[in-house]
């Protein structure tokens with residue numbers, strides 16, 4: 001562990017008293033990747049009183065990239081505990097309901113979501129970049145701007161007698177930046193599973209875009225139209241557009257595209273050809289939504305293969321562990337990509353605050369989150385050949401209950 005700690009006068013009253021834990025030592029934590037999971041972890045650690053935290057991010061700047069993302073109540077409750085509910089509601093839409101339609105536009109199923117369904121926290125639909133921006137600003141406020149180090153690509157992780165380390169490379173110049181030691185490193189799956197090969201593609205491609213348009217259905221609705229091999233998911237994601245009387249509409253088309261074609265590149269910013277998505281959805285013109293017009297209205301359409309990996313046997317490598325997509329890449333369906341990463345972050349921070357050692361915290365985290373995430377995913381997108389390996393998978397995890405992070409446990413600290 002690093003040098004001696006002194007109590008931080010700014011620490012919240014429930015924070016971990018450093019001077020009484022782990023012999024009064026500062027715990028130095030290196031997080032690989034400043035995405036949704038990495039930023040939430042940095043914030044959750046600061047919230048738990050662990051402030052010697054560095055986030056190493058490959059990208060040269062933290063850009064607000066992506067399109068739409070959904071954070072269900074169990075993810076929102078964790079972010080609310082970290083003080084972000086007002087910021088989320090100022091940017092995103094508290095989604096009110098979800099409706100399923102056939103490819104002919106016939107209504108099949110309708111149910112309330114979030115607060116309307118009786119949860120204590122809303123379900124929030126938001127631009128992924130805006131969510132990242134909210135988290136990034138909160139991390140800077142809680143730690144400091146230089147704790148998020150961009151252009152710092154982690155080329156490898158390992159551990160020796162002194163503890164774990166990260167090997168850093170300048171992503172822009174390619175220059176080596178050397179090795180940094182820490183007490184805990186979070187990230188880099190390949191170091192432990194080097195022979196995994198490419199991710200598993202289910203033969204479907206996701207075409208994604210955002211379009212400014214008129215509010216549809218109730219104005220805060222989440223709609224699923226079509227069936228498992230040709231489906232459009234669509235929902236509004238911007239509060240400021242709603243306030244102006246229009247809607248920033250996120251849409252994602254799921255299209256079966258494996259007819260002899262290779263898997264599309266696994267890059268979130270890879271642009272698609274408009275005709276590849278317009279063709280399959282040409283007949284999706286309904287009284288509540290004109291899908292071809294929606295697609296044509298997007299400035300750019302991205303494509304991404306629907307990939308995941310089977311659950312790992314362990315995330316517990318002593319003082320190195322995994323989180324978010326590095327630990328459990330899953331189909332971006334069922335609103336779980338972001339929320340499961342958020343839950344990972346909160347549980348890891350909580351266990352670090354409560355357990356007697358880093359190793360015990362990593363073991364406790366692995367014991368809770370690995371079994372939980374291995375049952376979550378879009379089972380209807382899973383190829384037949386892999387269904388047996390995933391018995392018990394649920395499409396969407398809609399956990400109720402108390403927050404899993406530190407504040408919910410403050411009375412026990």
Ligand SMILES: Cc1cc2nc3c(=O)[nH]c(=O)nc-3n(C[C@H](O)[C@H](O)[C@H](O)COP(=O)(O)OP(=O)(O)OC[C@H]3O[C@@H](n4cnc5c(N)ncnc54)[C@H](O)[C@@H]3O)c2cc1C
Nearest residue numbers: 033035036037057058065066067154268324325337338341
């Ligand atoms: C640019 C981008 C756009 C996305 N857009 C959407 C979207 O529109 N809708 C959606 O549902 N999901 C989107 N996702 C995925 C979504 O954010 C994640 O599935 C989910 O939030 C889980 O979070 P995560 O932190 O595990 O992964 P991510 O949010 O993907 O973050 C991982 C971060 O780690 C960085 N990184 C990776 N390897 C290294 C390394 N070796 N060294 C240093 N840094 C590294 C990446 O640059 C990235 O910033 C997007 C991801 C990215 C990177």
